[in-house]
Amino acid sequence: MSRSVIVPKGFSFATAEAAIKYPRRKDLALIFSEIDANMVGTFTTNRVKAAPVRLDMKRIKSGMGRAIVVNSGNANACTGKQGMLDAAETAELVAHALKIKPSLAYVCSTGVIGIPMPMEKIRPKIRDLISNLGKSNIQDVAKAMMTTDTFPKIVHQKLRIDEKTGIITGICKGAGMIWPNMATMLCFLMTDIAVEQKALDKTLKDAVKQSFNRISVDGDRSTNDTVLFMANGILGNPLITENSESYNIFKMALREVTFNLSKLIVKDGEGATKFIEIEIKGAGSEEEAERAAFSVANSNLVKTAIYGNDPNWGRIMAALGYSGVKIKEEKVDIYFGKIQIVKKGTGTGRDEKASEMLKRKELKLTIDLNLGRSSAKVLTCDLTEKYIKENKAYRT
Amino acid sequence: MSRSVIVPKGFSFATAEAAIKYPRRKDLALIFSEIDANMVGTFTTNRVKAAPVRLDMKRIKSGMGRAIVVNSGNANACTGKQGMLDAAETAELVAHALKIKPSLAYVCSTGVIGIPMPMEKIRPKIRDLISNLGKSNIQDVAKAMMTTDTFPKIVHQKLRIDEKTGIITGICKGAGMIWPNMATMLCFLMTDIAVEQKALDKTLKDAVKQSFNRISVDGDRSTNDTVLFMANGILGNPLITENSESYNIFKMALREVTFNLSKLIVKDGEGATKFIEIEIKGAGSEEEAERAAFSVANSNLVKTAIYGNDPNWGRIMAALGYSGVKIKEEKVDIYFGKIQIVKKGTGTGRDEKASEMLKRKELKLTIDLNLGRSSAKVLTCDLTEKYIKENKAYRT
Numbered sequence: 208m209s210r211s212v213i214v215p216k217g218f219s220f221a222t223a224e225a226a227i228k229y230p231r232r233k234d235l236a237l238i239f240s241e242i243d244a245n246m247v248g249t250f251t252t253n254r255v256k257a258a259p260v261r262l263d264m265k266r267i268k269s270g271m272g273r274a275i276v277v278n279s280g281n282a283n284a285c286t287g288k289q290g291m292l293d294a295a296e297t298a299e300l301v302a303h304a305l306k307i308k309p310s311l312a313y314v315c316s317t318g319v320i321g322i323p324m325p326m327e328k329i330r331p332k333i334r335d336l337i338s339n340l341g342k343s344n345i346q347d348v349a350k351a352m353m354t355t356d357t358f359p360k361i362v363h364q365k366l367r368i369d370e371k372t373g374i375i376t377g378i379c380k381g382a383g384m385i386w387p388n389m390a391t392m393l394c395f396l397m398t399d400i401a402v403e404q405k406a407l408d409k410t411l412k413d414a415v416k417q418s419f420n421r422i423s424v425d426g427d428r429s430t431n432d433t434v435l436f437m438a439n440g441i442l443g444n445p446l447i448t449e450n451s452e453s454y455n456i457f458k459m460a461l462r463e464v465t466f467n468l469s470k471l472i473v474k475d476g477e478g479a480t481k482f483i484e485i486e487i488k489g490a491g492s493e494e495e496a497e498r499a500a501f502s503v504a505n506s507n508l509v510k511t512a513i514y515g516n517d518p519n520w521g522r523i524m525a526a527l528g529y530s531g532v533k534i535k536e537e538k539v540d541i542y543f544g545k546i547q548i549v550k551k552g553t554g555t556g557r558d559e560k561a562s563e564m565l566k567r568k569e570l571k572l573t574i575d576l577n578l579g580r581s582s583a584k585v586l587t588c589d590l591t592e593k594y595i596k597e598n599k600a601y602r603t
Numbered sequence: 604m605s606r607s608v609i610v611p612k613g614f615s616f617a618t619a620e621a622a623i624k625y626p627r628r629k630d631l632a633l634i635f636s637e638i639d640a641n642m643v644g645t646f647t648t649n650r651v652k653a654a655p656v657r658l659d660m661k662r663i664k665s666g667m668g669r670a671i672v673v674n675s676g677n678a679n680a681c682t683g684k685q686g687m688l689d690a691a692e693t694a695e696l697v698a699h700a701l702k703i704k705p706s707l708a709y710v711c712s713t714g715v716i717g718i719p720m721p722m723e724k725i726r727p728k729i730r731d732l733i734s735n736l737g738k739s740n741i742q743d744v745a746k747a748m749m750t751t752d753t754f755p756k757i758v759h760q761k762l763r764i765d766e767k768t769g770i771i772t773g774i775c776k777g778a779g780m781i782w783p784n785m786a787t788m789l790c791f792l793m794t795d796i797a798v799e800q801k802a803l804d805k806t807l808k809d810a811v812k813q814s815f816n817r818i819s820v821d822g823d824r825s826t827n828d829t830v831l832f833m834a835n836g837i838l839g840n841p842l843i844t845e846n847s848e849s850y851n852i853f854k855m856a857l858r859e860v861t862f863n864l865s866k867l868i869v870k871d872g873e874g875a876t877k878f879i880e881i882e883i884k885g886a887g888s889e890e891e892a893e894r895a896a897f898s899v900a901n902s903n904l905v906k907t908a909i910y911g912n913d914p915n916w917g918r919i920m921a922a923l924g925y926s927g928v929k930i931k932e933e934k935v936d937i938y939f940g941k942i943q944i945v946k947k948g949t950g951t952g953r954d955e956k957a958s959e960m961l962k963r964k965e966l967k968l969t970i971d972l973n974l975g976r977s978s979a980k981v982l983t984c985d986l987t988e989k990y991i992k993e994n995k996a997y998r999t
């Protein structure tokens with residue numbers, strides 16, 4: 208394992224080649240907790256939910272888990288009843304080989320929608336997978352679940368909890384433009400810190416709201432989006448509950464892990480050349496700030512202008528105007544980095560300077576509505592010809 | 604005037620070169636009704652409204668009009684108080700030269716946002732414009748208001764009203780992807796048929812709902828979108844009111860004119876290579892059908908897949924799923940033309956045939972939710988590299 212990535216105690220990993228979509232590629236992976244872990248999750252709000260999502264949503268009600276099996280190459284979505292049987296069989300096979308209860312095994316899939324899972328390829332590889340347990344590391348798992356991602360995404364965070372050092376580690380896959388459309392986002396988080404299931408659930412929902420839901424959004428998700436979080440408690444700290452002193456330390460650490468994972472997803476957006484942080488300030492409410500930020504972040508015209516180093520603030524004003532959020536044109540200030548390009552709703556004429564600054568790979572766009580005290584940040588990327596090229600031929 | 608385009612009696616046209624953005628281009632135009640006309644309009648719902656939109660919204664309350672002056676090259680949007688003064692001055696100059704009341708003169712602008720109107724270029728050209736009156740035809744006006752449009756858009760319809768033959772003619776400009784973002788859509792309709800102002804307003808709202816709002820959508824419009832309709836009554840038919848027998852004939856004819864204009868806008872979408880009609884059937888309500896259709900029509904992933912001749916119905920299912928509309932995955936049928944690619948939520952395996960058919964320039968995508976009796980049609984186009992290229996450098 209690379210020295211730079213640290214994983215919590217009590218988790219082991221495995222990968223295998225099942226040739227689901229491509230030959231000679233590790234496309235099947237396992238995350239295993241040596242002991243029963245408290246487990247919580249959040250799932251896509253898309254009404255069309257892939258079979259494994261439906262399976263996991265049932266299982267997560269127990270609040271417990273031991274194993275996550277993940278495959279890339281096929282999403283097992285829009286696959287009807289057979290898809291449900293296939294997801295359940297995969298979990299069953301994994302649980303049987305691991306000698307754990309099937310209800311403690313979770314399944315996640317990502318890849319093409321609408322094609323039946325090639326179970327004849329997966330079935331014989333489950334045994335390989337289990338016998339490889341411990342021979343792979345977390346990077347291998349992060350790689351095995353990649354689709355159009357160009358790099359594996361792993362973040363860890365050490366934290367002091369009651370005089371012990373615990374670890375939260377997360378891996379995820381993303382790519383796609385995420386919003387307004389979606390590539391599947393999968394994220395697996397694990398920690399050795401002992402956290403009560405209810406507190407774990409609360410911290411996860413809080414962290415997802417501030418991170419993955421600020422790059423994607425409720426109601427506009429892929430059929431397969433899944434975040435799972437396992438806490439096996441091997442650290443031996445006093446169980447963290449909502450009333451614990453360490454609750455907030457844990458919550459903030461988790462926020463940081465998920466925020467950094469979100470950043471990696473956006474940086475790896477399909478065809479993206481620039482990473483853009485959009486902050487709305489001075490909004491009437493956080494909800495309005497978020498909505499205005501998404502309206503700008505999802506504007507194809509804004510995204511292409513930024514790609515072309517064009518500080519076209521008129522498109523930003525228009526996107527604010529159709530967001531449905533209360534704005535007063537004559538109060539809006541807009542900044543690219545520290546360069547103010549709009550003052551009280553009209554241009555400052557600093558376009559040339561702003562255009563220079565747009566050539567950077569990481570940008571910050573700040574919009575002050577000057578109406579209230581609420582703010583929200585959204586992460587996005589530019590829209591390029593490469594995005595079109597990748598997506599017009601994704602299945603071929 | 605080309606023999607193929609027919610205009611109603613009592614309207615005349617003028618154009619002039621004001622070099623607002625480019626030299627040697629007719630970028631200023633006038634539509635003039637010889638007598639006072641009943642006049643109605645619909646305007647952008649964007650909260651950021653261009654100065655001329657704000658001016659026209661006030662004037663339209665009188666229900667009367669004589670002249671529309673339109674320019675391309677500058678939108679006069681986000682231009683503060685000076686923008687309002689400039690729009691009013693333009694109307695004033697035109698009205699003065701035409702010897703009509705200023706309140707009967709309307710102004711429309713399209714082009715770049717956020718740059719002050721170059722009034723020093725426009726002022727001296729108003730006189731040219733008026734002295735050219737009658738020397739230009741409606742095609743010249745349609746051309747003068749083009750921005751990234753590649754062809755002028757003109758539609759006319761003859762109709763028998765009380766044994767006389769009246770005419771409705773419309774011109775518009777569009778381009779841009781229209782939705783989820785927007786290029787300004789301007790449309791000017793004129794008729795010699797006598798229609799009471801209230802009835803005229805009702806038919807316009809009905810027609811816009813079925814046409815321009817099915818390619819764009821309320822709450823998501825440009826800063827300048829405007830539709831104006833003048834009825835001068837020169838035909839001399841008995842005034843059409845909502846109770847007239849000919850009311851429905853008139854209404855249906857107007858619907859056809861605006862629907863055909865909408866089609867032209869979509870066909871001329873920036874960088875578009877394909878025209879796509881999306882029909883949702885079997886929805887619980889018309890509103891739900893429309894929402895589901897827009898969710899599919901606005902999906903970048905669906906648009907790029909169609910561009911690449913990829914019948915990627917999984918992306919369509921996902922877009923239906925995140926539309927927020929009630930759907931049952933296991934009931935959904937999807938057709939490209941007459942080729943059924945999804946039956947009860949799963950693939951029929953006819954992808955190859957569907958891919959062949961996607962190579963056509965005009966496509967029909969039908970989605971039956973099989974849940975209710977309501978339907979809605981939305982027009983859209985594909986998303987291509989050319990769209991990115993055009994928009995990243997729009998201002999340069």
